[in-house]
Amino acid sequence: MEILRQLSESLKKGEAERAAELTRAAIDGGLSPRAILDEGLIAGMTAVGEEFKAHEIFLPDVLLAARAMYAGMDLLKPLLIKEGIPTMGKAVLGTVQGDLHDIGKNLVGIMLKGAGFEVIDLGKDVAPAMFIEAALREKADVIGMSALLTTTMSVMKQVVELAKERGFYGKIRIIVGGAPLTDAYAREIGADAYCYDAMKAVDCVKGFVGGQ
Amino acid sequence: MRSILERLANGDILVADGAIGTMLMSAGLPSGACPERMNLERPELLESIARRYLEAGADVIQTNTFGASPLKLAHFSLEGKMKEINAAAVRAVRKIVREKAYSYASCGPSGRLLKPHGDVEPDAVYESFRQQAEVLVNEGVDMVCVETMTDLIEAVLAVKAFKSVAPDLPVAACMTFDSTPRGFFTVMGVTPARGAVELAKAGAEIIGSNCGYGIDHMIAVAQEFRKHTSLPLIIQPNAGLPQMQGGALIFPETPEFMAGRCHQLIECDVGIIGGCCGTTPDHIAAVRKAVDDFVVSRQR
Numbered sequence: 001m002e003i004l005r006q007l008s009e010s011l012k013k014g015e016a017e018r019a020a021e022l023t024r025a026a027i028d029g030g031l032s033p034r035a036i037l038d039e040g041l042i043a044g045m046t047a048v049g050e051e052f053k054a055h056e057i058f059l060p061d062v063l064l065a066a067r068a069m070y071a072g073m074d075l076l077k078p079l080l081i082k083e084g085i086p087t088m089g090k091a092v093l094g095t096v097q098g099d100l101h102d103i104g105k106n107l108v109g110i111m112l113k114g115a116g117f118e119v120i121d122l123g124k125d126v127a128p129a130m131f132i133e134a135a136l137r138e139k140a141d142v143i144g145m146s147a148l149l150t151t152t153m154s155v156m157k158q159v160v161e162l163a164k165e166r167g168f169y170g171k172i173r174i175i176v177g178g179a180p181l182t183d184a185y186a187r188e189i190g191a192d193a194y195c196y197d198a199m200k201a202v203d204c205v206k207g208f209v210g211g212q
Numbered sequence: 213m214r215s216i217l218e219r220l221a222n223g224d225i226l227v228a229d230g231a232i233g234t235m236l237m238s239a240g241l242p243s244g245a246c247p248e249r250m251n252l253e254r255p256e257l258l259e260s261i262a263r264r265y266l267e268a269g270a271d272v273i274q275t276n277t278f279g280a281s282p283l284k285l286a287h288f289s290l291e292g293k294m295k296e297i298n299a300a301a302v303r304a305v306r307k308i309v310r311e312k313a314y315s316y317a318s319c320g321p322s323g324r325l326l327k328p329h330g331d332v333e334p335d336a337v338y339e340s341f342r343q344q345a346e347v348l349v350n351e352g353v354d355m356v357c358v359e360t361m362t363d364l365i366e367a368v369l370a371v372k373a374f375k376s377v378a379p380d381l382p383v384a385a386c387m388t389f390d391s392t393p394r395g396f397f398t399v400m401g402v403t404p405a406r407g408a409v410e411l412a413k414a415g416a417e418i419i420g421s422n423c424g425y426g427i428d429h430m431i432a433v434a435q436e437f438r439k440h441t442s443l444p445l446i447i448q449p450n451a452g453l454p455q456m457q458g459g460a461l462i463f464p465e466t467p468e469f470m471a472g473r474c475h476q477l478i479e480c481d482v483g484i485i486g487g488c489c490g491t492t493p494d495h496i497a498a499v500r501k502a503v504d505d506f507v508v509s510r511q512r
Contacts, residue, residue: 055394058399059401061401100287125244151241153461185456
């Protein structure tokens with residue numbers, strides 16, 4: 001469908017107004033919300049994610065693409081809800097307590113939304129209990145935690161411990177990421193996965209949701 | 213004392229200090245606290261870190277002002293204390309170094325994304341750096357190091373802000389690069405080649421990189437910079453990426469490891485060698501010895 005290809009293209013170019021116009025036109029033209037989502041918005045963000053992963057484009061391009069995606073999504077969301085089209089799954093995200101760096105966490109949120117997931121973004125400086133309460137309240141599939149600082153990454157362990165105490169460790173999966181983290185660290189604290197970048201996070205979450 | 217730029221022009225290799233943040237952590241800075249708050253609460257701790265680096269042989273010792281621009285301090289609601297925090301940091305260092313070493317002011321990112329990618333106006337970022345610069349310059353630092361920058365526009369604004377306050381004060385500008393299969397890029401997509409050109413145009417007399425993934429990564433970054441600039445280079449590597457061992461964070465690259473590779477930095481004509489996260493006075497003492505040994509061997 002030409003209009004959906006153009007919509008997907010407008011995301012890659014970071015043209016928010018154009019993305020909104022094209023989404024509106026697609027809706028008015030009678031295309032199904034599902035097709036607009038899959039072949040327009042998700043297709044566009046997937047292409048953006050691939051180029052980002054290949055270091056062909058960078059953070060600024062992704063942020064502009066995300067803005068365009070949101071412009072389309074704002075128009076589409078009421079229709080998706082009305083038609084009862086389910087999301088891919090739900091993730092609760094946040095930057096851990098004491099850490100104010102949210103670029104990485106925001107990127108994961110963008111890419112998850114761009115892959116069709118619902119994202120509950122708790123923001124930055126999020127206390128361990130907040131992750132747990134939000135995940136239970138929202139019936140989330142995944143908790144995602146981010147830390148940029150060596151001084152704050154240890155907070156992640158507290159969240160894993162709380163998940164064990166509350167008895168949903170292994171049910172709601174826990175992913176972690178951030179510049180100072182490593183696979184070994186994620187294993188040591190008992191997280192389900194270390195995601196070295198936002199695209200890896202999408203792959204992990206897809207794997208967890210698909211495997212359930 | 214001759215100026216830093218004269219020393220570099222003369223071919224001298226200067227040793228800078230190592231990390232402050234991770235030193236504060238091992239002295240009990242709580243996880244997630246504002247490191248610059250310590251300037252007011254525990255100036256004696258900053259003095260002791262400066263003294264240890266001076267005794268380790270550093271020629272250039274940094275102020276604890278990385279996050280002390282008003283925009284960054286606002287994350288902790290400390291912007292009202294901006295002047296005191298910056299002034300206390302410079303005083304702590306100058307009290308220790310006197311004429312024995314140079315003091316240099318650290319200036320890190322605002323922590324905000326500039327429009328159109330984020331929500332802050334470039335003018336507001338410039339003004340934030342300018343206010344910080346006024347305090348640091350008035351307190352009498354010998355150099356400024358704009359560092360850990362990933363957005364070239366923000367880095368250029370910081371350099372220009374310092375140059376507007378003190379045109380003759382040497383400014384070093386450091387960016388932090390990731391290594392990708394397509395080469396070195398900052399998170400914002402800036403290459404060393406572009407950084408070198410634009411930062412020099414903005415007025416920086418010294419260019420380089422800090423943080424990163426350890427000294428081997430930094431040697432490669434320095435080599436890349438050297439292809440694109442004849443300006444003096446400053447390189448400050450991490451002691452590798454931190455690892456968790458038995459519940460404690462450790463940085464894997466030892467003083468000996470770092471010192472053993474210093475000659476590769478000197479070979480691409482790096483003028484100032486220091487350390488970033490995880491480096492300690494022991495690392496700097498080892499670098500000092502490696503630099504001195506290299507200079508002696510060169511004279512033979």
